Amino acid sequence: MKLDYIKITNFRNFSRIILPRFSRINMLIGENGSGKTNFLEAIQTLTTLSPLRPVGFPELIRWGSDFFHLHGEFDGHTVELGFSEKKRLLKIDGDKSNKAGLARIAPVVAFMPDDIDIIRGAPENRRMFLDRALSAIDPQYETALRRYYRTLRQRNAQFKLNPRDVTIWDAELIDWGSMIIMKRLPYIRILNDKIRELYRELYGREIRIRYMNPFRIEGSVEESFRNAVKTGAREELRRRCTLFGPHRDNFCIQMDDKKSDTFVSQGQLRSLAFALKLGVVRSIEDSSGGRPILLVDDVLLEIDEVRREKILDMISMDYQIFFTMTNGALISRVFADCSVFQVNGGEIALPR
């Protein structure tokens, strides 16, 4: 997939930007606060309907205006997104459309500075990462997740109201929960492949992702889940909450039998987070056949130059990429098909 043209109106700090041409490699260079990330956010919002940062649509409107409008051309398809007075309108090739339509035309993966929290942060961060990534490629996963969490809330409320009846919720819990686990496991394998490949290439060391759940899986997931709920019933009654299921699953990255958060450097953390996101890219390619556009927001900075060049080698041939950086000198090499845009105070200068 390739973005060929974009028109941005009243979005964040841009009043009107028209960029009629992009290369495969696009670098946006400017000071902090100039609008580099806002430009990536415009692409992300147009293609996924969710901004890069956790804000509502009204906050994306430029100060003093009452609407925003985004218009992009992707491989001959026109995508338009308008928002005003609490209403949003998405059109693909002139027809009203939705998220599913977007995923087919213009898949996008954003690499953000806070990706590092997936590895370094609490288990919730890792679950949220898995849930978002899987929901984007599998609507059944999204359904299972919604039903599972609804059941979980009912079951935990049941413990408080009348623990005797808690088994009413077991079947739903086990059905949807097993479906989630069974979809997470192959996904972890995709991530594992990517992260091993990249780590071996960059650091010459072996590494792997280990999926951890609060019960042993022997035989079928469903059977193991059911047994865990049965044998743990007493403990659950004592603690009055649901102790088993995907809401307590986690994964960790192991290297030489040590956990990642205890010793790796900032650069290594950055590389690992990058590798996880490359796994997301791979999974989108596997499920849709299309190559996503990559948005890379300042995340290569902390990786040393030699390894940064290696990472660029791995991605620059296959994808259209938008990089942001404060200093163009950070990437010294010359790419065959590359444009440099200067971003300054909400204006973007066309490449010379």
Next chain:
Amino acid sequence: MLPENIERFVREFSRLPGIGRKTSERLSFFLLSQPDEFAGELADSIIRLKSDMRLCSVCGNITDKDPCAICSDTSRDETVICVVETAIDIFYIEETASYKGIYHVLGGVISPLNGVTPDDLALKSLLMRATAGAALEVVVALSSTTEGDATALYIAQMLQDKGLKITLPARGIPVGTDIQYAGKGSLAQAIRNREEMK
């Protein structure tokens, strides 16, 4: 400030679902512009709606005579009981004219988040009707939600080993829908629950 009578009307009417203050203000001025009989008939219909209606002592349907028209209709098939969440579901199923059995209104679904336990639902009376009478089949026609499905399972367990057939309405592709628009979840269920052509 509106005159006291209009203010009272507006206050009462805006308690109805979907009607806000602005709408009830408009309604009040509309009623004032109409002939006197109209307001009288409207008021009467509202009073009768409540005073003459009660719950059927057999199935829990809303009715003007007890037992309700369906329970006292001898041509209905008493071997099949359809369990529904609320009385309005009976109305919808009756409109399809494709069910000839009798009904049982549960009065909700199990939902501890809303404080609803099995004891709050008409489950004991269902057990009695299903086992004491002529029933051979119980159709559990609840919403396909987390709470509806859990309640359906609870009913199935309550009635198991009683010699009854427990069924669910079929789930899958809505009638008149193209396969490509059916949605993955519905399509998956439809394929799993496929039936032989007759």
